[in-house]
Amino acid sequence: MLAHLPILQVIVPLMAAPLCWFLNRSKLVWLFALLVSAFTCLNSILLLQQVMSSGTIIYQLGGWDAPWGIEYRIDELNALLLLIISSVGTVVLFAAHTSIQKELPEDRHTLFYSLYLLSITGMFGIVSTGDVFNVFVFLEISSLSAYALIALGKDRRALWAAYQYLIMGTIGATFILIGIGLLYQMTGTLNMADLANRLEEVNQTRTVFAAFAFLIVGVCLKLALFPLHLWLPNAYAYAPSIVTAFLAATATKVAVYLLIRFTYTVFGIEFSFSTLPLQNIFIVLGLVGIFAASTAAIYKTNVKHIFAYSSIAQVGYMIIGYAINTSTGLMATLLHLFNHALMKSALFLALGAVMYRIGSVQLSQFQGLGRQMPLTMAAIVVGGLSLIGVPLTVGFISKWYLLVAAVETGMWPVAVLILLGSLLAILYVWRIVETAYFKPPLPGREAVQEAPWTFLAPIWALVLANIYFGIDTRLSVQVAQAASQSLFGINP
Amino acid sequence: MMLLGLYNYWIVVMLMMIGFYIVIAHGNLIKKLVGLTIFQTSVFIFYISMGNVDSGSAPILAEGVARYSNPLPHVLILTAIVVGIATTALGLALVVRIKESYGSIEEHEIQIQDQLTEDKT
Numbered sequence: 194m195l196a197h198l199p200i201l202q203v204i205v206p207l208m209a210a211p212l213c214w215f216l217n218r219s220k221l222v223w224l225f226a227l228l229v230s231a232f233t234c235l236n237s238i239l240l241l242q243q244v245m246s247s248g249t250i251i252y253q254l255g256g257w258d259a260p261w262g263i264e265y266r267i268d269e270l271n272a273l274l275l276l277i278i279s280s281v282g283t284v285v286l287f288a289a290h291t292s293i294q295k296e297l298p299e300d301r302h303t304l305f306y307s308l309y310l311l312s313i314t315g316m317f318g319i320v321s322t323g324d325v326f327n328v329f330v331f332l333e334i335s336s337l338s339a340y341a342l343i344a345l346g347k348d349r350r351a352l353w354a355a356y357q358y359l360i361m362g363t364i365g366a367t368f369i370l371i372g373i374g375l376l377y378q379m380t381g382t383l384n385m386a387d388l389a390n391r392l393e394e395v396n397q398t399r400t401v402f403a404a405f406a407f408l409i410v411g412v413c414l415k416l417a418l419f420p421l422h423l424w425l426p427n428a429y430a431y432a433p434s435i436v437t438a439f440l441a442a443t444a445t446k447v448a449v450y451l452l453i454r455f456t457y458t459v460f461g462i463e464f465s466f467s468t469l470p471l472q473n474i475f476i477v478l479g480l481v482g483i484f485a486a487s488t489a490a491i492y493k494t495n496v497k498h499i500f501a502y503s504s505i506a507q508v509g510y511m512i513i514g515y516a517i518n519t520s521t522g523l524m525a526t527l528l529h530l531f532n533h534a535l536m537k538s539a540l541f542l543a544l545g546a547v548m549y550r551i552g553s554v555q556l557s558q559f560q561g562l563g564r565q566m567p568l569t570m571a572a573i574v575v576g577g578l579s580l581i582g583v584p585l586t587v588g589f590i591s592k593w594y595l596l597v598a599a600v601e602t603g604m605w606p607v608a609v610l611i612l613l614g615s616l617l618a619i620l621y622v623w624r625i626v627e628t629a630y631f632k633p634p635l636p637g638r639e640a641v642q643e644a645p646w647t648f649l650a651p652i653w654a655l656v657l658a659n660i661y662f663g664i665d666t667r668l669s670v671q672v673a674q675a676a677s678q679s680l681f682g683i684n685p
Numbered sequence: 686m687m688l689l690g691l692y693n694y695w696i697v698v699m700l701m702m703i704g705f706y707i708v709i710a711h712g713n714l715i716k717k718l719v720g721l722t723i724f725q726t727s728v729f730i731f732y733i734s735m736g737n738v739d740s741g742s743a744p745i746l747a748e749g750v751a752r753y754s755n756p757l758p759h760v761l762i763l764t765a766i767v768v769g770i771a772t773t774a775l776g777l778a779l780v781v782r783i784k785e786s787y788g789s790i791e792e793h794e795i796q797i798q799d800q801l802t803e804d805k806t
Contacts, residue, residue: 333768349786
């Protein structure tokens with residue numbers, strides 16, 4: 194049983210997705226999906242423990258040896274990502290039953306849970322597998338179900354957003370497919386570890402350069418790096434609240450993982466950062482992304498839009514840490530993956546609670562909510578503080594390591610710009626706080642009640658995690674450090 | 686020789702660019718999907734032609750044949766074709782729903798309607 198953990202992580206939600214149709218009663222399906230995702234969460238904790246104590250786990254599918262068969266390879270980085278996806282997926286799903294009652298018609302509930310499980314399967318698959326073609330297949334499983342999930346949104350603009358995401362996402366995935374094809378042509382293998390070995394001989398050819406370019410652009414489309422982010426704001430804003438909370442916390446993280454995996458493991462640091470000017474491009478794009486997206490967030494009137502743009506800005510921080518190309522920088526990126534997942538799932542879930550009570554997330558509708566929904570609003574305030582990077586929250590930890598990494602390598606201007614970017618976050622968070630706490634309740638609206646406990650429990654679990662991991666950083670820092678050191682080939 | 690010998694790549698690149706151009710330039714949602722399909726198909730052809738080995742026969746064991754083409758890219762692309770079909774089907778389903786709720790499948794008309802809703806709120 195313990196030896197089969199890597200495959201169980203993927204196959205259990207995959208098998209569970211069609212089973213939802215047999216249950217076909219909203220509450221029953223919800224309990225079932227919750228049980229399945231709780232299982233994956235437990236599974237990923239066990240995997241992380243195994244990896245931390247005894248090193249990389251290699252699992253061969255069907256018992257076929259690696260370059261011929263497909264292998265799943267779980268190291269510290271994979272285990273961390275699995276834990277992020279499964280835990281956020283479970284906590285968010287807890288509020289799903291209450292939330293979709295108001296946002297989706299009854300006959301779509303089963304469909305929703307099926308798609309949710311499929312999407313999470315795809316993400317687990319991308320992260321677990323050690324085979325590049327498998328990555329493409331799982332990427333499409335998770336993306337296709339994500340398009341359908343977004344299209345479930347109540348507003349008709351959700352359809353248009355899902356369509357645009359489908360076009361952009363498919364172009365990105367096809368680019369990745371071209372890159373994989375070119376790599377296969379040069380090396381005759383699809384296994385990541387094997388590719389890494391064989392690429393060394395041929396990596397000065399134009400075909401490999403082309404493969405690299407296609408893969409990087411394809412992955413950057415998926416992770417919404419500025420200026421390839423255009424699909425993201427509307428997709429997040431008009432999707433059902435649960436879907437937004439889930440995707441905002443996981444989808445872009447998986448793409449960042451792919452970027453790290455391809456550049457560090459498959460192509461190698463030497464090739465990715467020395468042969469090609471990747472570092473400067475990414476630092477500039479990351480910084481421009483932070484400023485452009487944060488500025489856009491300040492002027493938006495839909496609160497979901499505000500936090501969607503803030504997600505693009507946060508991707509900028511992750512990319513900068515990655516592009517600094519030191520073990521500390523990469524560690525900051527990994528920490529921010531973990532921390533940003535905690536912040537954004539808490540924030541978007543709190544917006545889901547607001548949506549549940551007042552049916553809108555327009556900023557103007559937030560007037561007076563500070564007194565009427567005190568717990569939900571307090572969660573948004575703490576989440577917002579974390580987004581800014583105030584001490585005692587997780588946001589501070591990752592920004593701190595990012596600054597340390599920038600200063601260590603002598604990139605003072607980058608460090609200063611990162612701090613300035615955080616100031617912009619204060620502005621857009623303040624607009625929400627000001628409206629909710631310092632403006633009188635909207636005239637003519639009945640007093641709004643606090644959100645039900647099925648919302649408050651997961652929201653506050655995430656908020657408390659925001660504070661807990663901001664004070665006791667042992668777990669997150671230890672894992673992130675181990676992962677970044679193993680990627681850089683440093684033995685602790 | 687260079688040009689003729691690599692004719693399969695020329696076909697692939699031309700199809701790819703045609704498809705990509707249609708996706709970007711056309712405002713009609715169905716045409717965009719057609720472009721996307723052409724774009725994906727070009728990649729399928731790229732994989733399939735890549736598996737061919739000079740003077741190799743079909744990869745079926747037979748007497749007197751020593752050289753076989755590589756079947757693996759073909760198998761890979763079967764999976765990719767299925768993915769492509771799923772994408773097109775989902776895209777078309779979305780277009781049907783868009784037509785129902787917007788009454789149009791032209792990009793600019795949808796954007797105008799969205800702008801109007803945005804101004805109202």
